[in-house]
Amino acid sequence: MADNESVKEKKIAGGGLGGRILANENKKANSDLIERLPEFFDKDGNFKKDKFDDEIKTNNISEIRDGYKLDFVGKDYARLQVGKASETMIVPDNSHNKLPENANSRNIFITGDNLEALRHLVNAYQNQIKIIYIDPPYNTGKEFVYRDEFEFSDEDLQNALGYSSDAVLRLKSIQGKSSHSAWLAFMYPRLKIAQKLLSDNGVIFVSIDDNEQANLKLLMDDVFGEGNFMSCMIRQEKAGAGHDSKELAIEYDYILAYSKNRLSVDVKKEIVDVECDTKYKLEDKYVSKRGKYYLRDLDYKGSYSQSLDYPIKSSNGKIVYAGGSQGAPNTWRWSESKYKWGLENDYIVFKDEKIYIKQYQYVGNDGELRDRFIPYRALTKFLNSEGTLALSELGLESIFSFPKPINLLKYLLKIVSDKDSIILDFFAGSATTAHAVMQLNAEDGGSRKFIMVQIDEPTNPDSEAKKSGYNTIDEIARERIKRAAKKIKKENAGTLSKDFDFGFKHYRLANPPIETIDKIIKFNPQKELIGEDMIKPFENKEMQTSGLDTLLITWLIDDGYRFDTEIENAVFGDYQAKYVKESQTIYLINQGWNTKALKNLLNKIGKNEIQISTIVIYPYSFGFEILRELKTNIKTNLDSPPTIIERY
Numbered sequence: 001m002a003d004n005e006s007v008k009e010k011k012i013a014g015g016g017l018g019g020r021i022l023a024n025e026n027k028k029a030n031s032d033l034i035e036r037l038p039e040f041f042d043k044d045g046n047f048k049k050d051k052f053d054d055e056i057k058t059n060n061i062s063e064i065r066d067g068y069k070l071d072f073v074g075k076d077y078a079r080l081q082v083g084k085a086s087e088t089m090i091v092p093d094n095s096h097n098k099l100p101e102n103a104n105s106r107n108i109f110i111t112g113d114n115l116e117a118l119r120h121l122v123n124a125y126q127n128q129i130k131i132i133y134i135d136p137p138y139n140t141g142k143e144f145v146y147r148d149e150f151e152f153s154d155e156d157l158q159n160a161l162g163y164s165s166d167a168v169l170r171l172k173s174i175q176g177k178s179s180h181s182a183w184l185a186f187m188y189p190r191l192k193i194a195q196k197l198l199s200d201n202g203v204i205f206v207s208i209d210d211n212e213q214a215n216l217k218l219l220m221d222d223v224f225g226e227g228n229f230m231s232c233m234i235r236q237e238k239a240g241a242g243h244d245s246k247e248l249a250i251e252y253d254y255i256l257a258y259s260k261n262r263l264s265v266d267v268k269k270e271i272v273d274v275e276c277d278t279k280y281k282l283e284d285k286y287v288s289k290r291g292k293y294y295l296r297d298l299d300y301k302g303s304y305s306q307s308l309d310y311p312i313k314s315s316n317g318k319i320v321y322a323g324g325s326q327g328a329p330n331t332w333r334w335s336e337s338k339y340k341w342g343l344e345n346d347y348i349v350f351k352d353e354k355i356y357i358k359q360y361q362y363v364g365n366d367g368e369l370r371d372r373f374i375p376y377r378a379l380t381k382f383l384n385s386e387g388t389l390a391l392s393e394l395g396l397e398s399i400f401s402f403p404k405p406i407n408l409l410k411y412l413l414k415i416v417s418d419k420d421s422i423i424l425d426f427f428a429g430s431a432t433t434a435h436a437v438m439q440l441n442a443e444d445g446g447s448r449k450f451i452m453v454q455i456d457e458p459t460n461p462d463s464e465a466k467k468s469g470y471n472t473i474d475e476i477a478r479e480r481i482k483r484a485a486k487k488i489k490k491e492n493a494g495t496l497s498k499d500f501d502f503g504f505k506h507y508r509l510a511n512p513p514i515e516t517i518d519k520i521i522k523f524n525p526q527k528e529l530i531g532e533d534m535i536k537p538f539e540n541k542e543m544q545t546s547g548l549d550t551l552l553i554t555w556l557i558d559d560g561y562r563f564d565t566e567i568e569n570a571v572f573g574d575y576q577a578k579y580v581k582e583s584q585t586i587y588l589i590n591q592g593w594n595t596k597a598l599k600n601l602l603n604k605i606g607k608n609e610i611q612i613s614t615i616v617i618y619p620y621s622f623g624f625e626i627l628r629e630l631k632t633n634i635k636t637n638l639d640s641p642p643t644i645i646e647r648y
Contacts, residue, residue: 016647032083074185081189086119093506105503112509130421295356382408399465409436419446428454431477534620573597
């Protein structure tokens with residue numbers, strides 16, 4: 001094998017920025033499926049053909065079998081994007097994160113392109129997110145612009161997708177357009193990765209309007225599976241609008257709800273509908289089992305049935321007939337046998353000389369709880385005007401258009417979240433979701449955590465936001481979270497837990513300088529020294545962030561550790577390493593490693609003062625001889641030597 005091929009494979013195997021960039025060169029549209037092939041083998045190595053066939057059916061709907069399939073210009077490219085690794089670095093905002101209210105926070109705010117953010121998050125949060133809520137850009141024909149830059153050259157697209165030059169031109173023609181294909185190609189990879197992030201009992205809610213609702217339904221069916229569709233909720237977004245409209249006034253939008261695995265979802269049945277329907281006001285000792293109810297007259301005014309015409313002895317011993325008169329053809333709602341069942345099981349109420357049924361929302365006529373999910377009925381209590389009012393109460397009036405109301409998000413959270421759930425919103429906008437998470441935690445004592453992602457989209461030069469000093473949308477979102485936290489703290493003074501999380505950690509996704517990438521890709525450790533500090537290019541002075549901080553958090557997330565993973569300092573001689581105790585991994589990133597540090601490392605391992613199973617090294621900080629000495633001594637002087645990973 002040629003030297004350059006050997007170095008390339010070594011870089012790919014080690015991970016890191018260089019490895020990810022080189023690996024992306026080999027990605028195909030089906031790379032994501034190929035990488036998941038281990039999922040289709042059982043513990044004995046047997047291929048689970050049924051599961052694989054089902055996956056193929058889910059992702060490639062047969063036109064012959066089903067008579068239709070979801071197809072759009074850019075779908076192959078969108079599938080290619082799913083399999084790509086992130087080529088950005090995660091830069092911690094130390095100027096913000098080290099403030100007292102944020103230092104121990106487990107809430108996360110990421111500034112940057114959400115596709116790149118999802119590519120990072122899937123490494124550390126796969127199968128861990130309980131709720132995803134997104135309010136993506138609506139494709140109105142004017143406002144939505146396909147912002148994704150094509151991540152491959154024309155030649156690379158031809159190689160990766162097998163496209164002709166004409167097909168590449170057709171694909172690129174959707175860029176900058178507000179077409180259905182452009183919108184679907186924009187959404188597809190984001191939803192595919194989001195599906196991986198959801199826990200087995202997790203749910204995703206997507207707000208949408210009429211322009212793409214039908215296409216989004218097909219896309220969600222394709223990504224999540226038709227069997228995991230839960231509901232298309234209709235939300236009244238405005239009241240009494242369109243009186244002067246010459247067409248039909250549109251006062252509604254939609255929320256599509258899908259699960260990762262519908263059978264695993266635990267919907268809080270006592271909450272669904274109750275907040276949207278005022279007639280279910282009563283509750284009794286069975287509330288935890290049956291939910292709330294209202295009293296419904298047992299006397300029926302409909303068509304006569306002899307089996308429903310019988311006498312009932314009321315609580316005071318009086319004989320009562322349907323309609324109140326004996327001999328007339330009158331009817332009860334329930335048969336006599338069912339009435340007796342209701343009487344025995346506390347479904348019958350005698351009140352004011354009348355007989356009522358306790359009508360519960362989620363209990364059938366046989367007394368069994370129904371597997372009822374989210375209702376199709378219109379949500380009429382969550383108007384956009386409430387979202388605007390909430391911003392005004394924070395002193396942020398007129399700086400963000402069409403914010404979703406907090407109560408809508410709280411309602412969705414209460415339906416399916418637990419008190420310690422992680423909530424993700426990767427179209428954060430004005431950060432209504434973060435506000436709702438904190439507000440709900442204050443109300444029920446929960447410890448839910450949020451992850452917000454918002455690109456640093458510039459505000460309109462003529463907007464109130466720009467005039468108020470907000471240059472980008474993410475600045476508005478972060479300010480909203482800070483002000484909401486202060487308001488919640490003030491309103492709940494003395495009642496919240498001392499551990500209540502009022503803060504958040506802020507991270508920014510950044511593209512390394514081109515010259516740094518070139519050096520990383522071209523560097524051959526078998527032939528040369530890079531001759532300069534390869535940590536410094538990743539620092540950010542404005543955010544008081546060193547290159548070490550950026551490399552470390554990026555590597556940690558790539559290695560599957562969450563943002564709140566505890567990291568310790570491990571000192572060997574005069575050298576300070578970073579140590580993850582839970583996995584017994586040390587990261588050697590800084591320059592300055594020497595023989596003294598090596599001897600101290602071997603001594604501590606030999607005396608069981610530290611347990612190390614993996615050593616991750618940044619070779620640019622090590623000379624030839626120092627790196628060779630480290631690897632040789634680890635291999636020869638320890639009975640169970642740690643695995644060494646060189647990360648370029």
